[in-house]
Amino acid sequence: MLRSVFQRPTLRSSLLGAVVRKNASRLYTSESAKPSGTPSVPAMLAVASMGFAAYYTLAKSREGQRLPRARQDVEHSAAARSSIPAFRPDEVTVVFVLGGPGAGKGTQCERLKQDFDFVHLSAGDLLREEQTREGSKYGEMIKHYIKEGLIVPMEVTIALLEQAMREAIAKGNKRRFLIDGFPRKMDQALKFEETVVASQVVLYFECPETVMLERLLKRGESSGRSDDNMESIKKRFRVFKETSFPVIEAYEKQNKVKTVSCVKPVDEVYHEVKLVFDEMFKK
Numbered sequence: 490m491l492r493s494v495f496q497r498p499t500l501r502s503s504l505l506g507a508v509v510r511k512n513a514s515r516l517y518t519s520e521s522a523k524p525s526g527t528p529s530v531p532a533m534l535a536v537a538s539m540g541f542a543a544y545y546t547l548a549k550s551r552e553g554q555r556l557p558r559a560r561q562d563v564e565h566s567a568a569a570r571s572s573i574p575a576f577r578p579d580e581v582t583v584v585f586v587l588g589g590p591g592a593g594k595g596t597q598c599e600r601l602k603q604d605f606d607f608v609h610l611s612a613g614d615l616l617r618e619e620q621t622r623e624g625s626k627y628g629e630m631i632k633h634y635i636k637e638g639l640i641v642p643m644e645v646t647i648a649l650l651e652q653a654m655r656e657a658i659a660k661g662n663k664r665r666f667l668i669d670g671f672p673r674k675m676d677q678a679l680k681f682e683e684t685v686v687a688s689q690v691v692l693y694f695e696c697p698e699t700v701m702l703e704r705l706l707k708r709g710e711s712s713g714r715s716d717d718n719m720e721s722i723k724k725r726f727r728v729f730k731e732t733s734f735p736v737i738e739a740y741e742k743q744n745k746v747k748t749v750s751c752v753k754p755v756d757e758v759y760h761e762v763k764l765v766f767d768e769m770f771k772k
């Protein structure tokens with residue numbers, strides 16, 4: 490049974506299938522859970538085309554930087570494919586690493602990648618990199634979303650993740666990925682699994698808000714992150730609780746979640762995490 494450290498969000502559909510149906514009838518933009526009415530058709534079209542344009546321009550702008558990648562690869566990338574995933578799950582392993590802001594996901598991933606030959610891809614890091622990349626059309630938008638603790642349009646994040654995966658495969662033939670801090674919203678989870686690759690397991694770091702708050706404020710003393718301050722942290726907690734935690738619940742219903750408490754010191758948490766990985770990924 491998945492335990493939430495938060496007050497439980499409004500009861501969501503119990504099966505992922507139900508979530509899919511629910512999401513299909515609702516317009517997802519990038520913003521986190523806000524009470525929404527039925528959007529107008531022009532609004533839906535506008536947002537959909539913005540998302541597509543965002544993805545397309547990002548893919549285009551980075552095309553030249555890619556490691557050997559044929560034109561047909563671009564044409565088969567997420568924007569163009571309808572339902573052909575980029576990778577096969579028997580060739581590429583993806584572990585989603587989820588948990589509240591400051592739970593310790595990045596810290597544990599850094600340990601795991603050393604012991605289990607995984608590539609660690611933090612969605613937040615990729616977005617921050619894109620935010621400061623010279624010439625990026627999305628820098629300002631990403632900056633705003635991060636400061637406000639909102640979820641960047643999924644087309645941008647998925648394109649960055651897919652590209653980073655392709656680069657890791659081309660560079661070192663690495664095929665195991667820890668995707669840290671993604672998916673944060675149900676539509677991202679579904680789109681990633683449909684267009685990139687299905688995940689194998691979800692590692693959920695459970696941590697009370699009080700502990701995360703203390704860690705984030707301490708990290709904020711030196712991180713330079715625009716969102717490691719009380720105002721942004723509160724917003725990030727709310728988005729996690731309302732939008733991201735339901736993703737974990739949905740995966741839990743598929744029996745894909747391994748939960749580890751992140752409250753103890755780093756080494757002790759890692760001991761628990763290693764037990765999970767030893768069982769699943771021992772060479």
Ligand SMILES: Nc1ncnc2c1ncn2[C@@H]1O[C@H](COP(=O)(O)OP(=O)(O)OP(=O)(O)O)[C@@H](O)[C@H]1O
Nearest residue numbers: 590591592593594595596704708751753754755758
């Ligand atoms: N088990 C732990 N005990 C004490 N401090 C920890 C522990 N794990 C991580 N930290 C510290 O807490 C802070 C947040 O950790 P980390 O950056 O790994 O979290 P995160 O979940 O990746 O955060 P975010 O989602 O905001 O990127 C860091 O300063 C880290 O050094």
Ligand SMILES: O=c1ccn([C@@H]2O[C@H](COP(=O)(O)O)[C@@H](O)[C@H]2O)c(=O)[nH]1
Nearest residue numbers: 612613634635638639640641646670671
């Ligand atoms: O899939 C994602 C991941 C992250 N974001 C945005 O980045 C910040 C920071 O993420 P961390 O994982 O804490 O580094 C997050 O609050 C979001 O604004 C995103 O939009 N989508």
